[in-house]
Structure formats: structure tokens, C-alpha cells
Amino acid sequence: MLDTSLKTRKMTKQSIQKEGNAFTLPFLIFTVVFCVCLIVANLVEIKTVDVGFTTITAGMVVFPLSYIINDCIVEVYDFRKARMVIWLGFAMNFFVTVMLQLAIILPGAGEWQSQAAMEAIYGGVPRILTASFIAFVCGSMVNALVMSKMKVASNGRYFSLRAILSTVFGEGADSLIFFPLAFWGVLPADVIVELIVAQTCLKTLYEIIILPVTIRVVRYIKRIERLDTFDTDIRYSWW
Numbered sequence: 001m002l003d004t005s006l007k008t009r010k011m012t013k014q015s016i017q018k019e020g021n022a023f024t025l026p027f028l029i030f031t032v033v034f035c036v037c038l039i040v041a042n043l044v045e046i047k048t049v050d051v052g053f054t055t056i057t058a059g060m061v062v063f064p065l066s067y068i069i070n071d072c073i074v075e076v077y078d079f080r081k082a083r084m085v086i087w088l089g090f091a092m093n094f095f096v097t098v099m100l101q102l103a104i105i106l107p108g109a110g111e112w113q114s115q116a117a118m119e120a121i122y123g124g125v126p127r128i129l130t131a132s133f134i135a136f137v138c139g140s141m142v143n144a145l146v147m148s149k150m151k152v153a154s155n156g157r158y159f160s161l162r163a164i165l166s167t168v169f170g171e172g173a174d175s176l177i178f179f180p181l182a183f184w185g186v187l188p189a190d191v192i193v194e195l196i197v198a199q200t201c202l203k204t205l206y207e208i209i210i211l212p213v214t215i216r217v218v219r220y221i222k223r224i225e226r227l228d229t230f231d232t233d234i235r236y237s238w239w
Contacts, residue, residue, distance in 0.1 A: 024225060026076075026221050026224065026225060027073075027077065027081070027225075030069050030072060030073055030085070031085050031088065033065070033069060034066055034069045034070070034073075034085055034088075034089050035085075035088060035089045035092045035093075037062050037063065037065045037066045037069070038063075038066055038089045038090075038092070038093045038136070039092060039093055039096050040059075040062050041059035041062045041063035041066070042059070042093055042096065042097065042132070043096075043122075044057075044058040044059055044061070044062070045057050045058065045059040045132070046058075046121055051202070054194070054195075054198040054202075056198070056199065056202060060199075060202065060203065060206070063203075064167075064171075064203045064206040064207060066089070066140070067139075067140070067143050067166075067167050067170055067171065067203070067207065068163075068207060068210060068214050069085075070082055070085075070086070070140055070143050070144055070147070070170075071143070071147050071162075071163045071166060071167070071214065071218075072214065072217060072218050072221065073085055073144075074144050074147040074148050074151070075147065075151065075159065075162075075218050075222075075228075076218060076221050076222055076225060076227055076228070076229065077227065077229055078148070078229040078231050078234070079144055079145070079148040079231045079234055079236065080234065082140075082144040082147075082148075083141070083144065083238070083239075086137065086140045086141060086144065087137075089136075089140075090133065090136065090137055093133070093136070094133065097124065097129060100122045100124075101122075101123075101124070103118075103122075104118055104119055104122060104123060127181070127182060128182050130181070131177070131178050131179075131181035131182035132178060132182070134177055134178075134181065135173075135174045135175070135177040135178035135181070136174065137238075138173050138174065138177050139170045139171060139172075139173045139174025139175075139177070140170060140174075141238055142169050142170045142173040143166045143167065143169065143170025143171075144166075144170075145236055146162075146165060146166040146169045146170065147162055147163070147166040148231045148234075148236075149231075149236075150162040150165065150166065151230060151231070152230055152231060152232060156228065156230065159215065159218065160211055160215065163207060163211060163214060164204065164207060164208060164211070167203065167204050167207040168200065168204050171199070171200045171203040171204060172196075172200045175195070175196040175199045175200050176196055179192045179195050179196050179199075180192060183195075
């Protein structure tokens with residue numbers, strides 16, 4: 001009886017420690033930075049920037065970081081943790097968007113002279129915002145799914161290849177969903193295709209350039225967390 005009780009307490013302690021990995025400092029930092037990247041990208045997305053032969057949005061500067069963090073979470077922790085962070089990022093982004101719309105609706109004081117500018121910058125078009133939210137969730141989930149499945153298939157090898165390919169699929173899905181939903185009927189079809197290809201290629205290039213940093217971060221987090229999770233027994237649902 002005593003042996004059984006001790007064994008139960010020991011198993012319970014191990015289970016708590018295993019579940020506690022989700023709330024370590026590195027994981028919390030990943031989660032916070034992920035959400036901040038999404039919010040900042042959403043705030044600066046209204047500005048367009050000419051880059052050589054194409055035009056991008058200012059969100060390109062920060063948004064790809066969310067995919068890099070996504071890769072790190074899947075690689076160190078697992079798909080479930082990445083899924084939780086993706087939905088948390090969606091919720092925080094949606095919350096900021098709603099608060100901005102509320103701030104715009106509130107009547108300004110007599111000395112407030114920037115209502116028109118605030119509406120122009122943060123008013124947002126419902127169609128654009130809806131397309132952005134849908135594309136983000138789908139692209140991030142595809143990124144995490146590809147990263148997770150490729151890790152199992154490769155037995156944890158070829159991290160660089162997995163990170164790049166998961167970004168290609170994730171960013172590709174994001175662009176394939178966002179641009180048609182946001183601009184179909186507004187921009188010519190050939191321009192939309194050009195934007196899809198350009199955005200996917202540029203964001204993947206971003207991933208490749210920063211890959212040496214990503215590799216070092218993943219190695220460091222694996223070492224301090226003592227984790228290298230493989231999703232061998234998991235149901236790949238989006239919820």
C-alpha cells in the first residue's frame with residue numbers, strides 16, 4: 001500500500017514537472033514576443049514601402065519574426081504549445097483592433113484635432129482586417145504543422161531545411177488567403193498573383209538571413225529546458 005502511494009506521488013510530481021515546461025521563462029518570453037510582433041505588424045501594416053521591383057508593407061519588418069518564433073516553439077516544445085500561442089496571438093491582436101476602433105468612436109475633447117488622421121491610420125477596412133486575421137491563423141497553423149511533421153519524419157535532423165520549408169508553406173498559405181480576400185475585385189488578378197509570390201519569397205528570404213540566429217536560439221533553449229519534443233502521439237487539430 002505504501003509503495004503504491006509513493007509511486008502515485010512520484011508519478012504525479014513527474015506529470016506536474018512535465019506540464020510545467022509550458023510555463024518556463026523561455027516559453028513565456030517566446031509567447032510575449034510572438035504576440036507583440038503580431039500587434040506591431042498590424043499597427044504598421046498600413047504603410048507601403050518600395051523595395052526594388054515590388055512594393056511591400058511595413059509589417060514585413062516584424063511579421064516574419066512570428067514564424068521564426070513559431071518554428072522555435074514547435075522544435076523545442078510541441079505542436080500543441082505552438083497552437084496555443086497562435087490562438088493567444090490572434091486573441092491579443094483582435095483585442096487591440098477592437099480597442100482601437102473603440103478609441104476612434106469615442107468623442108474627442110475640444111482641443112483634439114487629429115480625429116481624421118487617427119481614422120485614416122487606425123480605422124482599418126473590415127475586409128482587410130478579416131482577411132488578415134484568417135490568413136494569419138491559417139498560415140501559422142500550416143507552418144507549425146509542417147515543422148512538426150517534418151521533425152518526426154527526419155528524426156529531428158535538418159532543422160535549417162525544416163525551418164525554411166515550413167516558412168514557404170506557412171507564408172505561402174498566408175499570402176494565398178490574404179491577398180485574394182483583401183483585394184479581389186480591387187486589384188487586377190495578375191497584380192494579386194505578383195503580390196503573393198513576392199511576399200512569400202521575401203518572407204522566406206528573411207527566414208534564411210536570420211537562420212543562423214534561429215539555430216543558436218533553438219540550441220540554447222533546448223539545453224536550458226532539457227527538451228527536444230517529437231510529436232509522435234498527437235492529433236493535429238486546430239483547436
